[in-house]
Amino acid sequence: MINTIVVDDQKIVRDxxxxxxxxxxxxxxxxxxxxGKELMEIVPEMMPDVILMDIRMPIMDGVETTKxxxxxxxxxxxxxxxxxxEDEFIFKGLKNGANGYILKDSDSDILINAIKTAxxxxxxxxxxxxxxxxxxxxxxxxxxxxxxxDEKLKLLTTRELDVAKLVADGKSNKxxxxxxxxxxxxxxxxxxxxxxxxxxxxxxELAIYINQIK
Numbered sequence: 001m002i003n004t005i006v007v008d009d010q011k012i013v014r015d016x017x018x019x020x021x022x023x024x025x026x027x028x029x030x031x032x033x034x035x036g037k038e039l040m041e042i043v044p045e046m047m048p049d050v051i052l053m054d055i056r057m058p059i060m061d062g063v064e065t066t067k068x069x070x071x072x073x074x075x076x077x078x079x080x081x082x083x084x085x086e087d088e089f090i091f092k093g094l095k096n097g098a099n100g101y102i103l104k105d106s107d108s109d110i111l112i113n114a115i116k117t118a119x120x121x122x123x124x125x126x127x128x129x130x131x132x133x134x135x136x137x138x139x140x141x142x143x144x145x146x147x148x149x150d151e152k153l154k155l156l157t158t159r160e161l162d163v164a165k166l167v168a169d170g171k172s173n174k175x176x177x178x179x180x181x182x183x184x185x186x187x188x189x190x191x192x193x194x195x196x197x198x199x200x201x202x203x204x205e206l207a208i209y210i211n212q213i214k
Contacts (some may be wrong), residue, residue: 002026002119005046007033007053007065008081013104017052020108027115036060040068043076050077050115054104055093063092070097077118094204100124121172123207155197163190167203168210 004027006017014032021027030046033039035057043051051069055062066078080093080101093101099118102110117124156164159180166176173187180187191203200206 001028002050002115003028003030003046003048004050004052004115005029005031005033005039005042005048007036007039007051007057007062009034009054009057013054017111020111021052021115023108024112024115027112036062036065036068039065043069043073047073048076050079050118052079052081052111052115054081055101063096066093066098067096077121079114079118079124094208095201097202098204100204117170121174123167123170123204152198156194160190160194160197163187164194164198164206164210167191167194168207170207 004021006014006021006029008014008017011034014034018029018032021029030048031042033042036053037060039051039053040060053062053065057065060068062080066080069076069078074097077099078097080098081104082101083104100114100123102114102124106114114124153161162180163176166179171179173184173191176182176187177184182190191206195201195203195206198206198209200209
């Protein structure tokens with residue numbers, strides 16, 4: 001059972017999301033919150049597997065909340081609900097450790113699959129929105145971006161590059177183990193070394209980094 005909390009400042013939206021998620025017998029709705037502050041108050045006692053959270057909320061928005069949750073509870077998966085005109089917010093949310101994002105008007109099956117994908121440890125990158133995020137990244141990089149990226153990638157061993165590409169494809173550590181015939185501990189060590197060499201903070205940043213230079 002995937003224990004989930006729904007966070008949105010509009011009750012009608014929370015009710016709709018809960019109704020959709022309740023259609024799947026593998027998802028259990030633990031509770032709901034109207035903003036990040038409320039969420040922070042209930043997480044310690046509920047300890048969800050996945051949080052489905054709107055990015056724009058009063059008092060404490062999804063970006064700030066993602067950072068706070070990930071600092072205290074790094075194993076909790078966070079999926080950001082967004083719209084097309086929130087590029088910078090999405091980028092900041094991913095920088096803070098969000099496990100993925102989906103559009104607010106996504107079909108019910110996409111929403112349910114998003115919960116299950118994040119729960120398994122995979123990264124959820126919506127192709128259409130990813131293009132917009134890559135544009136934000138590109139705008140923040142200097143003119144020597146390609147040279148710098150090439151130099152950084154040269155720091156990776158062949159095996160580390162293999163692991164990085166699989167992470168960029170959204171694969172979980174378990175999936176990477178099976179594909180490369182490695183132990184899960186070895187894969188974790190590889191990922192840690194890769195993040196350190198590329199000066200990145202988390203798997204989501206790594207996925208975006210690799211995807212933008214493919």
